[in-house]
Amino acid sequence: MTNPISDLERAGCILVIGSNTTVGHPIIALRIKKAVRQHGAKLIVANPKYIDLCEEADVWLQNRSGTDVALLNGIAWVILNEGLWDQAYVDERTEGFAEWRAAVEKYTPDVVQDITGVEPDTLRAAARLYARPPFGNSAIAYTLGITLHRTGTDNVFAVANLAMLTGNIGVEGGGVNPLRGHNNVQGACDMGCLPNVFTGYQPVANAEARAKFEAAWGAPLPEAPGLTESEIMAAVHEGRIRAMYIMGENPAVSDADANHVRQALENLDFLVVQDIFLSETAQMADVVLPGASFAEKDGTFTSTERRVQRVRQAIPPVGSSRADWQIVAEVASRTLEKLGRPVAGFAFSHPSEIMAEIATLTPSYGGISFERLESGGLHWPCPDAGHPGTPRLHIGRFTRGRGRFTPVRHIPPAEMPDAEYPLFLNTGRLLYHFHTGTLTRRVKGLTQIAPEARVEINPRDAERLEIAQGETVHVASRRGQVFVKAELTDRTPPGSVFMSFHFAEVLTNALTSPALDPVAKAPELKVCAVRVEKVEKEIANASSR
Amino acid sequence: MPTITVDGQGVEARPGQTVLQAALAANIYIPNLCYAEDLAPYGACRLCIVEIDGMRGLPAACSTIATEGMVVRTETPALMQARRMTMELLLSDHPDNCLVCRKNQRCELQRMAAYLGISERRLPRLERPTAFDESNPFFDRDLEKCILCGRCVRACDEVTQVNAIDYIYRGFATKIGAFLDQPLADSRCVSCGECLASCPTGALVEKSYYGLPDREVLTVCTYCGSGCSLYLQMRGDKIVGVRGDPANDASEGHLCVKGRFGYDFANHPDRLTAPLIRKNGALEPASWDEALDLVASKLAEHKGAFAGLASAKCTNEENYLLQKFTRAVMETNNIDHCARR
Numbered sequence: 028m029t030n031p032i033s034d035l036e037r038a039g040c041i042l043v044i045g046s047n048t049t050v051g052h053p054i055i056a057l058r059i060k061k062a063v064r065q066h067g068a069k070l071i072v073a074n075p076k077y078i079d080l081c082e083e084a085d086v087w088l089q090n091r092s093g094t095d096v097a098l099l100n101g102i103a104w105v106i107l108n109e110g111l112w113d114q115a116y117v118d119e120r121t122e123g124f125a126e127w128r129a130a131v132e133k134y135t136p137d138v139v140q141d142i143t144g145v146e147p148d149t150l151r152a153a154a155r156l157y158a159r160p161p162f163g164n165s166a167i168a169y170t171l172g173i174t175l176h177r178t179g180t181d182n183v184f185a186v187a188n189l190a191m192l193t194g195n196i197g198v199e200g201g202g203v204n205p206l207r208g209h210n211n212v213q214g215a216c217d218m219g220c221l222p223n224v225f226t227g228y229q230p231v232a233n234a235e236a237r238a239k240f241e242a243a244w245g246a247p248l249p250e251a252p253g254l255t256e257s258e259i260m261a262a263v264h265e266g267r268i269r270a271m272y273i274m275g276e277n278p279a280v281s282d283a284d285a286n287h288v289r290q291a292l293e294n295l296d297f298l299v300v301q302d303i304f305l306s307e308t309a310q311m312a313d314v315v316l317p318g319a320s321f322a323e324k325d326g327t328f329t330s331t332e333r334r335v336q337r338v339r340q341a342i343p344p345v346g347s348s349r350a351d352w353q354i355v356a357e358v359a360s361r362t363l364e365k366l367g368r369p370v371a372g373f374a375f376s377h378p379s380e381i382m383a384e385i386a387t388l389t390p391s392y393g394g395i396s397f398e399r400l401e402s403g404g405l406h407w408p409c410p411d412a413g414h415p416g417t418p419r420l421h422i423g424r425f426t427r428g429r430g431r432f433t434p435v436r437h438i439p440p441a442e443m444p445d446a447e448y449p450l451f452l453n454t455g456r457l458l459y460h461f462h463t464g465t466l467t468r469r470v471k472g473l474t475q476i477a478p479e480a481r482v483e484i485n486p487r488d489a490e491r492l493e494i495a496q497g498e499t500v501h502v503a504s505r506r507g508q509v510f511v512k513a514e515l516t517d518r519t520p521p522g523s524v525f526m527s528f529h530f531a532e533v534l535t536n537a538l539t540s541p542a543l544d545p546v547a548k549a550p551e552l553k554v555c556a557v558r559v560e561k562v563e564k565e566i567a568n569a570s571s572r
Numbered sequence: 573m574p575t576i577t578v579d580g581q582g583v584e585a586r587p588g589q590t591v592l593q594a595a596l597a598a599n600i601y602i603p604n605l606c607y608a609e610d611l612a613p614y615g616a617c618r619l620c621i622v623e624i625d626g627m628r629g630l631p632a633a634c635s636t637i638a639t640e641g642m643v644v645r646t647e648t649p650a651l652m653q654a655r656r657m658t659m660e661l662l663l664s665d666h667p668d669n670c671l672v673c674r675k676n677q678r679c680e681l682q683r684m685a686a687y688l689g690i691s692e693r694r695l696p697r698l699e700r701p702t703a704f705d706e707s708n709p710f711f712d713r714d715l716e717k718c719i720l721c722g723r724c725v726r727a728c729d730e731v732t733q734v735n736a737i738d739y740i741y742r743g744f745a746t747k748i749g750a751f752l753d754q755p756l757a758d759s760r761c762v763s764c765g766e767c768l769a770s771c772p773t774g775a776l777v778e779k780s781y782y783g784l785p786d787r788e789v790l791t792v793c794t795y796c797g798s799g800c801s802l803y804l805q806m807r808g809d810k811i812v813g814v815r816g817d818p819a820n821d822a823s824e825g826h827l828c829v830k831g832r833f834g835y836d837f838a839n840h841p842d843r844l845t846a847p848l849i850r851k852n853g854a855l856e857p858a859s860w861d862e863a864l865d866l867v868a869s870k871l872a873e874h875k876g877a878f879a880g881l882a883s884a885k886c887t888n889e890e891n892y893l894l895q896k897f898t899r900a901v902m903e904t905n906n907i908d909h910c911a912r913r
Contacts, residue, residue: 031821031822032798032799032821032822032823033821033822049762051796052796052797052798053762053764053796053828053829054798054800054822054823054826054827054828054831055798057731057732057733057826060733061733064733065730083733174912175912206796206797206798207796207797208796208797208884209795209796209797209884209885209910210792210793210794210795210796210797210799210884210885211797211883211884211885211886211887211888211891212797212884212909212910212911213797214887214888214891215882215883215884215886215888215891215909215911216909216911217888218882218888218891218892218895219892219895219907220882220891220894220895220907220908220909221907221908221909221911222905222906222907222908223905225895225899226892226895231899231905240899240900244896244899244900245900246900246901246903247903248899248900248903249899249903249904249905251905252905253879253904253905253906253907253908254879254906254908255908255912256881256908256909256910256912257912259879259881259906259908262879262906263879267877268877268878268879268906269874269877269878270870270871270873270874270877270878270879271878271879271880271881272867272871272878272879272880272881272894272897272898273880273881274880274881274882274883274886274890274894275882275883275884275885275886276881276882276883276884276885276909276910278881278910281910296870296874297870297871297873297874299867299870299871302844303837303843303844304837304840304842304843304844305842305844305848305855309844310855312848312850312855313849313850313870314847314848314849314850314863314866314867314870315844315847315848315855316847316863316864316867317843317844317845317846317847318844318886320794320837320838320843321791321792321794321885322789322791322794322804322811322835322838323838324887326886326887326888326889326890327887327888327889328792328799328887328888329799329888330792330797330798330799330822331797331798331799332799332822334799334822335888336792336799336801337790337791337792338791338792338887339789339790339791340789341789341791341804341806341811342806342809342810342811342838343809345838345839345843345845346843346844346845346846347845347846347860348843348844348845348846349860350890351883351886351887351890352887352889352890352893354864355890355893355894355897356893357864358864358867358868358871358897359893359896359897359901361864361865361867361868362867362868362871362872362897362901362902363901364868365868365869365871365872366872366875366901368901372896372900373893373896373897378887378889378890381889381892381893382888382889384892385888385889385892403819404799404801404820458762458828458829458830459763459829459830461795461796461830461834465837466794466795466834466837467830467834467837469836469837469840469842470830470833470834470835470836470837471709471836472709472710472763472779472833472836473709473829473830473833473834475709476709476757476763547912548912549912550912
């Protein structure tokens with residue numbers, strides 16, 4: 028997030044796009060609702076589904092799945108057309124405006140209606156609210172509904188363009204605010220668990236950065252960026268990768284086109300999985316190393332607002348399990364020994380020593396230490412020990428200098444409904460479970476409330492398909508199939524069905540599309556085409572095939 | 573900033589602050605039950621009554637804005653008498669089986685009765701019809717112990733804005749309930765437990781109550797990326813409760829259903845407690861030494877054809893080490909994690 032979570036309560040208007048916030052980020056949703064009800068902020072929700080936040084919204088933009096660029100360009104078109112943009116901000120702080128404006132010209136409200144299904148008047152109402160909030164600035168909050176498309180990067184550009192057009196970046200109560208899904212997904216990125224960057228987003232291809240890390244780590248480092256998770260799975264299929272180390276992840280359930288991923292993992296010569304449970308991925312491993320839960324170790328997590336906070340040990344690791352940092356350090360030292368190299372660089376007696384090393388190598392974490400975190404979290408960038416942290420980014424000037432407008436155009440999802448697979452499948456989370464359910468399905472009360480997977484289907488589609496509430500149905504895509512109970516709800520629009528991916532026995536990701544965003548390499552998990560039918564019908568069809 | 577005098581002491585109040593808030597901030601205690609820091613003033617319990625020069629009657633400190641020059645007395649014989657009477661009335665329809673109540677020693681009503689020196693039941697006990705709701709998997713409701721302070725209703729309105737519950741019926745029959753007096757499980761309730769956290773009595777209690785914790789550990793929730801900090805309430809090696817951290821300005825002490833109740837997994841019998849090695853097709857328990865040695869030899873053989881996946885659930889320090897290992901030891905940049913899904 029460019030702005031802290033608390034800033035949502037300072038916003039005059041909040042645009043929530045591609046986020047079912049009360050489900051994915053319930054506590055952030057509280058702030059949004061409080062902004063609306065107690066401070067009089069305006070709320071715009073853009074989502075194909077009728078989500079809880081729609082109850083609070085002044086405008087609901089029900090755009091079709093995979094049409095966010097067109098929608099956001101359309102909002103920008105109205106703002107430009109009605110002269111509601113912040114010309115001084117654009118002139119002083121940005122670049123590339125003219126070229127971008129030319130690209131937006133063709134997204135008239137009528138064109139946008141054809142693509143998105145949103146009425147021109149609704150689009151105009153949203154644009155006016157966002158550009159002219161009743162007070163203060165306008166914030167945008169989004170999550171994976173924006174990024175998990177093959178146009179995910181374009182979607183983010185479109186969000187940023189809109190925020191720059193209206194002078195909403197680098198200001199209190201404004202910003203571009205991705206709400207990140209995991210407790211430490213921000214931290215894992217910050218720590219360089221990405222194939223192209225070291226810690227703090229220092230590029231591996233940059234000779235200076237590499238030289239710094241080579242000197243600190245005492246080893247030559249590869250220059251070529253590595254592979255992303257999807258590319259890794261493809262490389263395993265091709266035999267280019269023969270061994271993997273998977274720490275605390277469950278790609279056999281979480282990844283797009285999961286059957287393909289499972290075949291890849293089976294093809295490996297050697298798979299090590301480090302986890303606290305025997306997850307579906309761990310069941311395929313050659314060696315399973317028992318890690319420790321968050322309650323059993325010291326360390327830090329970095330939240331979606333770039334705030335680094337202390338995680339504290341409350342209990343010793345269960346059984347003979349060990350803290351994950353101890354396991355990785357031990358594996359590293361022993362591997363160095365087997366390779367005949369000097370065993371150095373992994374002898375730590377406490378995570379605070381690891382953070383000290385991170386701080387020396389990472390400018391944005393330079394001032395972060397366990398000692399300082401004792402008195403509360405710190406927002407990076409926090410370059411030195413005296414720096415108070417940076418809750419808001421881009422104040423006065425953008426980190427890169429000028430904010431760059433990037434022209435983006437509407438590109439439809441890789442797979443659109445057709446005669447054979449006539450429905451969109453949208454995937455996401457439920458309030459009562461988390462990710463692949465490894466943790467939450469072991470919490471009795473949560474499984475009591477949400478015991479099993481459902482496919483949400485609009486009653487109109489259900490009627491046409493003769494599907495009753497609670498009936499087990501067959502859902503198939505070009506890649507896989509599942510049997511799952513139907514939940515009839517008009518929250519899901521006609522022509523579209525919704526499934527969570529929390530229940531491994533109903534492998535939703537067997538259905539999803541492996542189409543990738545060409546830049547971020549994120550899979551298009553939010554849209555693919557499926558067929559839903561009664562089980563009898565599928566059996567009859569199968570026997571006649 | 574208005575300056576007021578409380579029991580002879582000068583107190584600075586923030587503009588808009590109530591007499592109760594200003595006094596509490598200056599460490600001057602005024603008894604209260606229906607007041608909660610994160611909720612709007614309500615004035616239901618009448619325990620925070622004070623005397624203020626120039627004002628008639630005994631105004632409630634929680635709903636009186638502090639204004640310049642106010643002279644406030646918090647404890648006089650008249651106030652104590654009125655408060656005791658109020659408390660006796662509150663207790664007149666409240667059970668007194670405190671020893672077997674799940675809120676024992678954590679009950680604000682109990683503490684308040686003690687503070688006010690209640691030592692006998694002078695009023696005849698009024699029996700309220702018992703009304704249990706055990707439909708929620710995380711907490712139970714026993715309306716016999718409810719004092720109608722409305723903190724749960726207000727938490728569900730002002731904090732969560734779910735509005736699953738409200739006052740229903742009238743007069744002595746008034747109680748807290750969901751729409752059409754349905755069980756909570758059939759209502760709009762999202763089980764976040766903000767009502768439970770705000771209830772001052774035994775009317776709302778955890779379903780699986782183990783006993784009082786022996787310590788609290790401040791840490792961060794392990795679910796989504798909002799970074800809500802919380803106190804794990806510990807008894808030995810067991811997590812017996814969870815409390816939001818009001819000092820965290822992202823979450824302001826609030827928690828969702830997973831953040832408050834989602835920790836059974838930590839001590840779950842399915843936890844892996846020893847390394848496993850695949851032998852003849854099956855995963856079998858092994859010693860750390862054997863497992864680590866096998867991993868190191870196999871990985872050493874596969875240098876150059878290796879990839880690591882780090883974890884959005886693990887700590888920064890752990891993720892840092894895995895990418896350092898991948899780059900510096902395995903000599904590849906094939907390191908990623910689930911940021912893209």
